[in-house]
Amino acid sequence: MNQLFDQQAEEYGPVECLGQTFPSDKARREHFLKLLAEKLQDPEFRKQEGFPVGTDEAILEMSNPPYYTACPNPWLKDFIEQYGSAYDPSAKYSGEPLAIDVSVGKTDAIYRAHSYHTKVPHLAIVPSILHYTRPGDVVLDGFSGSGMTGVAAQWCGTAPSDYRHELEINWKKQGKPAPKWGARKAILNDLSPAATYIGANYNIPFDVEAFAKAGQDLLRQLDEEIGWMYETIHSDGKTTARIDYTVWSEVLNCPECAGEIIFTTAALDEKTKSVADVLTCPHCGAEGKKEKMDLLFETFVDPATGQMEKRPKRVPALISYKLGKTTYTKKPDEKDLEKVAKIASLPTPEDLPLDSFPDCQMTRVGRMKTTNTTAIHHLFLPRAAQAMARLWRKAKSHPDPRTRGMLLFLVEQAIWGMSVLNRYKTIMHGRTESSNVNQYLSGVYYVPSHTSEVSPWYNLSNRLKRLAKVFTAYKTSSEFGMVTCGSAASIPIPDGSIDYIFTDPPFGENIYYSDLNFLVESWHGVKTDPNPEAIVDRVRKKGIPEYQHLMYSCFAEYYRVLKPGRWMTVVFSNSKAAVWNTIQVALQQTGFVVAEVTALDKKQGSFQQVMSPNTVKQDLVISVYKPNGGLEERLEQNGATPESAWDFVETHLRNLSVVKASNGQIEFIVERDPRRIFDRMVAWFVRHNVPVPLSNDEFLSGIRSRFPERDGMVFLTEQVAEYDKKRAQVYEAPQLELFVSDERSAIDWLTDFLRKRPSTYQETHPEFTTQVGAGWKKHEAKPELKALLEDNFLKYDGNGEVPSQIHSYLSTNHKDLRGLDKDDPRLIAKAKDRWYVPDPNKAQDLEKKREKALLKEFETYKSFSGRKIKESRLEVLRAGFRNAWANKDYETIIKMAGKLPDATLQEDEKLLTFYDMAVTRVEGDL
DSSP, X not given: OOTTXXXXXXXXXXXXXXTEEESSHHHHHHHHHHHHHHHHTOHHHHTSTTOOEEOHHHHHHHOBTTTXXXXXXXXXXXXXXXHOOOOXXXXXXXXXXXXXXXXXXXXXXXXXGSOOSSOOOHHHHHHHHHHHOOTTOEEEXXXXXXXXXXXXXXXXXXXXXXXXXXXXXXHHHTTOOOOOOSOOEEEEEESOHHHHHHHHHHHSXXXXXXXXXXXXXXXHHHHHHHGGGGEEEOTTSSOEEEEEEEEEEEEEEXXXXXXXXXXXXXXXXXXXXXXXXXXEOTTTOOEEEGGGSEEOEEEEEOTTTSSXXXXXXXXXXXXXEEETTEEEEEOOOHHXXXXXXXXXXXXXXXXXXXXXXXXXXXXXXXXXXXTTOOBGGGGSOHHHHHHHHHHHHHHHTOSSHHHHHHHHHHHGGGTTTTSTTSBOOOEETTEEOSOSSSOSOTTSOOOOSEEEEEOHHHHHHHHHHHHHHHHHHSOOOTTSEEEEESOTTOOOOOTTOEEEEEEOOOOTTSOOHHHHHHHHHHHHTEEOOOTTOOSOBTTTTBOHHXXXXXXXXXXXXXXXXXXXXXXXXXXXXXXXXXHHHHHHHHHHXXXXXXXXXXXXXXXXXXXXXXXXXXXXXXXXXXXXXXOOHHXXXXXXXXXXXXXXXXXXXXXXXXXXXXXXXXXXXXOOOGGGSHHHHHHHHHHHHHHTTSOOOSOHHHHHHHHHHHSOEETTEEOOHHHHHHHHHHXXXXXXXXXXXXXXXXXXXXXXXHHHHHHHSOBOHXXXXXXXXXXXXXTSOTTBOOOOHHHHHHHHOEEOOSOXXXXXXXXXXXXXXXXXXXXXXTTOHHHHHHHTTOEEOOOHHHHHHHHHHHHHHHHHHHHHHHTOOSSOOXXXXXHHHHHHHHHHHHTTOHHHHHHHHHTSOHHHHHTOHHHHHHHHHHHHHHHHHO
């Protein structure tokens, strides 16, 4: 055994695990490792969806069963039986979406203990867990990433008093009862072995003092072995100093004289640390931009293949070192260059992975192709390769399994930062980077023109101290739950056994997780199976439809394991309408009902979030619930009747926030808008494969007669008093913000506008024109204002009494018209030609007339014989799809979808819902 660690793992006495008692934790581990090894020999076990790619030995080395397995965890069912509770239909569980927006940064020490491509801070998750669960409940995260949901579940029981006090005060201000403090159990699943390894080490307890000592010993022993590689001579010519980092520069070829240009030397201003756009050739004086110059390559024998390959010629251009507390820089001298050459002549270390990158999106960007970077070992300069290989081997050789896990948890954080991906700090985006540790771009493999090759001590010494400090304060428990590695679409958990789900799944093509995790996973020897990965991936031919299918499978699994009446929180972070609609449709198809969408500000964004036009700077939190079994039972008994629709509405209203307040003002609750409730009702009935029992006009007329309405929002009778009390405390009524992007939203805007201000065409036109702007959908035909008014509203022609809506508006806003009767000539003259919103009875007549016209136009779409309908009216398509669904004419929906541009279908939630369900019905009948 490696003599670096001469202290054997301590025995802590008897331990209990899954109802069994073991003489020591070592005995517990050995027992379950043996069982896991037997499982791995079973071919059927390895056929599970999302099973990682790796040898039995590598999987066993990563695992700490039963708490964590680097493959699907076979003890999840046992865990549920031990700690879960059965669903009790008679037990009352009521809740509403968390009505508090959470704004939490990324500066918390626990959050920063290990980096990952994206993650929600645990302090942003804690309020949700407290709101939806009770101590001891089981929380699931199927896309757990670095395990923050597990950290949050434990934090509910270990949060310091100042945090508890602040949260309780905030909740009291919101009218919420104080939370029930106490740890919750967590089941963490992710497709990535790298992610689950981070999550396991975050959540499984370990001896912090032993880890800190082992980490110090590791760095000390490394210094004894290869410290000479990171030594340089001070400018006095005799004092030896430790190198913090060496700047390596690519070499360019001058297009004028073919002379070599060292990029860093030519471009970097050493005083300002800024990089020039135009380079000057030191040989001929010619000027030009880097993009116009060729990258110089050199040949080498690739240790992975034994073949001659090419790589960018890189030379050391600058050395930074310390003497005492003073930092110095120097250009490499002759002895430095001799040392570099000596290190380069050493054999490739055995522990350095030689895996070739698969063809993937991340190897096609970030200068990976232009620099011929095709394998893991290409990312490490000779000295960094020697250091990383030794660090990895020494960490893996520690005799205590749990300390070994944390050492690798530490060392793997140096993999990116000690590779050529680590950029040299310069003036970037108007600011100077604080250090040269981990200056790689987040969310992408980007090979810079000058890289900062840091020493392992510069990279890890302070991190080791921070980890020891963080985990001394952050208490973990071996009973926190379990970590499993596999697909979220197939989690071996019993039906209806989970109390709450918090999840942050991949959205669209924001982040290519399996591509990015390949680097770290190659060191572990266990890699992600990318096939079931739920992302949009052009290289692997996964478009929006494939992504939707994968997300549907995952949400269906969530629906299966969640207890009826319980909640799920989904963090969404993609601004593409097609992806947003895909998520909503997938959620509703599986049976979930969306109750609220709020904002979660993580304050800082990844490189992709900051730079990509397809991403958003602020994440959305989608709150959905799984209806209790009674609603489905009543639907099955009564069928698709109008009463079933009102039954859904009543159940849905009960699950919505009654009051939302922010900065002393009441907010409009979008989900209580009658139009939004109608959409949720339609999705509910379509999902259950039954006809929608009410038309839009019947629904809007009926909902106002059955339920009280306040400020444009619908409530249950027992909810109104609470809202009225809060409403009386503020001056202004909440306002619904409408963004006009298609015909339906244009009608909605006109409805709100004319209800507040009945107007003539001339008065309405300029206001309407400002709304119908750049946000209009690309393939949606723009309707004329005159047609919209005539089809959906009424105009007072001056005959008979002035309609009450116009009378109220004019008498309120014109002093000279106050107190006049509705038949007063002065009032009639002012009211003439004003458009107004019809009352429900007349609105039904208009709606029927409009629906007939829409279906007539839909017939012209059906007879279209060209390739694609470039421009269409969504209202026509929606009416046609809705009518075809009611008549069980699924073929018409599918055929018409084939005539539409992809964006028309994918960017409209209603069309997409009917289409996907029609496809499901047709496939089910085959």
